[in-house]
Amino acid sequence: MLRPIVRPLSPRDPHEEHRTASPLELFTDLCYVVAVAQAALSLHHEITHDHAAHGLVWFGVSFFAIFWAWLNFVWINSAYDSDDVINRLLTLLQILGSLVLAAGVPRMFEEDLTLGIVGYVIMRVGLVLMWLRAAAGDPDRRQTAMRYARGLVAVQTGWVIALLVTGGHIPIWLFVIGITLDFGVPFFAERAGQTPWHPHHIAERYGLFFIIVLGETILSVTIGLQVAFDKADPPAELWYVVAGGVLATFCGWWLYFARENADVLSDNSVGFVWGLGHYVIFGAAAALGAGLAARIDHYTHHSEASDLVSSAFVTGPGAAFFAALWLVTIRLHDPSIRTAGPFAAAIVAMIAVTFVPYSELWAGLIGVALLVTEIWLTTDRDESVGAES
Structure with a gap:
């Protein structure tokens, strides 16, 4: 079916109903996950070359850039999506920007944000035009949409000026100021009126992205194992990586989808915390893949990092994932000690x-223990609700 050019x-x-x-x-x-894969691969290389602290900082920077660009697109399309030719072209323009951002991720680990900012300029052009269309098509929320458009232009202008002044080597303190201003745009804009985002649509988009990120984690382990097993007499410890990685990934998926997130997404006061908190959930899942790949390098003697450092990049993301999952999602359903x-x-x-x-194996087993407990808790809750009804 041909789409209308302008709607x-x-x-x-x-x-x-049935919004998907x-x-x-x-x-x-x-397309955004291409950038996630680049960030995880770069973090893996940093760990392997014993630059773990540097890698962690710039993984946080690059992953935030990816996550924030994706998040902005998700929420506006939940509230406004005419699916006409213009909207599709503006979306494809943002995808193009995400690919430029992905190409710039390895340079971010070299402390050069040039390509990342160029990618953002491309994405922001499409996003600002979307908000201007929203301002024209939704008179009741025109002020909200215009605040978004003006705020995005102002902040992006600041990023471009910072790029020109620093030559792309933006210091961390200036980056923090920039993302703080970026954070402020939706809070400032939505004070004029909440955009009509769809709870089930938002929950589905986040869930699908989480699945794709988990897929990248599995892929990084698979590639690492393929390289390791191509050699004669691979170390037996690699099976611990396989077992731990599979258990951790499977348990992470099950824990995330154990409860219906859309049920708790009532308004912006909940939605903002829930949506932004996924930065840690997604980032931890991606970092876990890098950590597991680093463990493979450690066992095959292709890593300069110590056993403790490579181990920390498996258990650290695991602990961060558990903490963020409870704070961002589980707590909204049941904040009790249970x-x-x-x-x-x-x-x-x-x-x-x-x-x-063999911390990776223990990490997987801890995930299993938590999952069993969560299954028991949700089953007990469902039975109690059924008895009351």
Whole structure:
């Protein structure tokens, strides 16, 4: 079916039934994950060359750039998506920008943000034009949309000036100021009126992106194992990486989807914390893949990092994932000690096994123990609700 070239960009109904991610949104996620893969690969290389602290800082920087660009696109398309030719072209323009950003990720680890900012300029052009269309098509929220458009232009102008002044080598303190201003745009804009984002659509988009990031984690381990097993007499410890990586990834998926996130996404006060908090959830999942690959390098004697350092990049992301998952999602469903206790115990255990042999296997087993507890808690809750009804 041919799409109309221009359709009024009226707000979507936040209670629309059967609202699902479109093929274009899925394609967008796939392209953004190219950048995620670049960040995880660069972190892996930094760990292997014993530059773990430097790698962690710039993984945080690069992953935030990826996450923030993706997040802005997700939320506007949940509230406004006419699916006309213009909207598709503007979306493809943002995808182009994400690919430029992905190409610039390795340079970010060299402390050069030039390509990243260029990618952002391309993405922001598309995003600002989307908000201007929203301002024209939704008179009731015109002020909100215009605040978004003006705020994005102002902040991006600041990034370009910083690029020209520093030559792309933007210091961390200036980067923090920049992202603080970027953070402020949606808070400032939404004070004029909440955009009509769809809770189930938002929850689905985040869930799908999490699945794709987990896929990158599995891929990084698979490639590492392929290289290792191509050699004669691969070390037996690699099977611990396989077992631990598979258990951790499977448990991470199950824990994330154990509860329906859309049920708690009521308004911006919840949505902002939930949405932004996924930076740690997604980032931890991507970093885990880098850590597992680093463990393979350690066991095959292709790493300059110590056993403790490579181990910490498996258990650290695991502990961060558990903490963020409880704070961002589980707590909204049940903040009691019934859920807080098991997650706290899992976090402490994950940190503790950093210092024992074969920590990746122990990390996977801790995930299994937490998952079993979570299954019991959710089953008990469902039975109690059924008895009351």
